[in-house]
Amino acid sequence: MNTIPLIQSILGLLAGIALIVLLTARFRVHAFFALLLASILTGGILGLPVTEIIGSIKTGIGNIIGSLGLLIILGTTLGLILEHSGSTTVLANYVLRRTGTGRSAMAMNIIGYLVGMPIFCDSGFIVLSGLNKALARRSGIPMIVMASSLATGLYAVHCLMPPHPGITAATGTIHAETGKVMLYGLLIAIPAAASGYFWSVFAGRRIAVTVSNDQVATETIAKGPSVLMSILPVAIPILLIAIRSLSSLEVTHPSPFLQLISILGIPEVALSTGILLALTQLKSNMSTILQEGAEKAAGILIIIGGGGAFGAILAKADIGSHIAQNQSIAAMGLLLPFLVTTLLKTAQGSSTVAVIAAAAIMQPLLPVMGLDSANGRIICVLAMGAGSMMISHTNDAYFWVISKFSGLEIKEMLRVYSTGSIVMGIISVTCVYLLSLLLPAL
Numbered sequence: 001m002n003t004i005p006l007i008q009s010i011l012g013l014l015a016g017i018a019l020i021v022l023l024t025a026r027f028r029v030h031a032f033f034a035l036l037l038a039s040i041l042t043g044g045i046l047g048l049p050v051t052e053i054i055g056s057i058k059t060g061i062g063n064i065i066g067s068l069g070l071l072i073i074l075g076t077t078l079g080l081i082l083e084h085s086g087s088t089t090v091l092a093n094y095v096l097r098r099t100g101t102g103r104s105a106m107a108m109n110i111i112g113y114l115v116g117m118p119i120f121c122d123s124g125f126i127v128l129s130g131l132n133k134a135l136a137r138r139s140g141i142p143m144i145v146m147a148s149s150l151a152t153g154l155y156a157v158h159c160l161m162p163p164h165p166g167i168t169a170a171t172g173t174i175h176a177e178t179g180k181v182m183l184y185g186l187l188i189a190i191p192a193a194a195s196g197y198f199w200s201v202f203a204g205r206r207i208a209v210t211v212s213n214d215q216v217a218t219e220t221i222a223k224g225p226s227v228l229m230s231i232l233p234v235a236i237p238i239l240l241i242a243i244r245s246l247s248s249l250e251v252t253h254p255s256p257f258l259q260l261i262s263i264l265g266i267p268e269v270a271l272s273t274g275i276l277l278a279l280t281q282l283k284s285n286m287s288t289i290l291q292e293g294a295e296k297a298a299g300i301l302i303i304i305g306g307g308g309a310f311g312a313i314l315a316k317a318d319i320g321s322h323i324a325q326n327q328s329i330a331a332m333g334l335l336l337p338f339l340v341t342t343l344l345k346t347a348q349g350s351s352t353v354a355v356i357a358a359a360a361i362m363q364p365l366l367p368v369m370g371l372d373s374a375n376g377r378i379i380c381v382l383a384m385g386a387g388s389m390m391i392s393h394t395n396d397a398y399f400w401v402i403s404k405f406s407g408l409e410i411k412e413m414l415r416v417y418s419t420g421s422i423v424m425g426i427i428s429v430t431c432v433y434l435l436s437l438l439l440p441a442l
Helices: 006-026 031-045 050-085 087-099 101-115 121-139 143-160 165-174 178-203 227-246 256-264 267-279 286-317 327-332 335-348 351-369 374-387 397-406 410-441
Strands: none
Touching: 006 031, 006 286, 006 335, 006 351, 031 050, 031 286, 031 351, 050 087, 050 121, 050 165, 050 227, 050 267, 050 286, 087 101, 087 121, 087 227, 101 121, 101 143, 101 178, 121 143, 121 397, 143 165, 143 178, 143 351, 143 374, 143 397, 143 410, 165 178, 165 286, 165 351, 165 374, 178 227, 178 267, 178 374, 178 410, 227 256, 227 267, 256 267, 286 351, 327 335, 327 351, 335 351, 335 374, 335 410, 351 374, 374 410, 397 410
16 A cells, blocks of 8 residues: 655656756766765655665666666677777768768768667767768868767667667666667668658758867778678677567477577677677777776766666556546657657656656656556657757757857757757657557558
8 A cells, every 4th residue: 555645756756857857957977876866865855765865876777787787888899899990980971972972961970870789879979970070071061060960860769779888787677678679760760860860951951061160080990890791790789689589489389489589689699699790890908998898888877877766766656546546647658758758858868868867757657657568668668769859959968069069159059950850759659659559560
């Protein structure tokens, strides 16, 4: 029986969210400490004993890191290896040769989508910014169009596809199947990235051509992996995970082949396969890069752990039981996780923090929303991923990475890229809704 009154539960939830937004957006406090302090504040408002608050925080951190830690570490490491081996530049050059300089903006959007699978959006943009500047100069396309096209391609997969940290953490919190979230997220990211490109062209068509005066990197590299070896470390893991997710493995006596697919398609095993393939193309500094991958992953895991702690405290509020009979909330379905994540993203800037906090809020509400099923959980996670896209503006670190490395003014960024993130979010949640109509039949 729930002993915490509704008003007290809602007050604790709102106070926790407000503190996260205030600390991260206004005072630039690290997300982990913001989430930790929000957990303590919420627990205090709920009237929980200090020992129970601390115990819940420790349990929440342990559970989420235990379930996602290996996936995050492997995904981060794979991205760094591909970056240092030159595979990302090889893929960029290959796409450009296929599309031509006249379609440079489209090419950069496609490149962003491909490179963004294993590499975080901010890192991917920094790596490709020199190529982007060179193409803007050669093609005469406005820099804002080029930058926004690349940025939205990277952003689409960052928000919708594991092993990126936010969507991965949400998948673990909601207990959705990682393989299917990855597969469907990858598919939905295609129209999301395309809508970002078309909007960039439309909104930036009247803006003057500008290219930063910084040194422009050339779009070629002396030597690098072949195109095949550049794409295989990304394609093979995705293929293995997809085959495992779509295969019917629940048979009485599975064949050795099905058993092998079942093992190789486990996300952690699949990513390890990609790392082994990528390492064959790494000529030096292997130990340094592996150390960098572990250290970068540690920073991400700390934030995810804070989200787990916040979620464990929110579970004590048992808000779901209070509003189980509320028909207006039940009728919202997937719109509720989308809107909650959108509000958090717009208010505090980080897509990762927004989707982690939203997952903690949504998990107990799954039965109320009619999403407490295997497919329903997938839909909920993807809806939150769509919400975490919008609205990217001046409180988002990625916004400033794009602006700084492209030499763009804030007003140009707001007019083209920020509005583009709204378009991407709406297109994505529409695709998630359509997927929700198809999933029962799949």
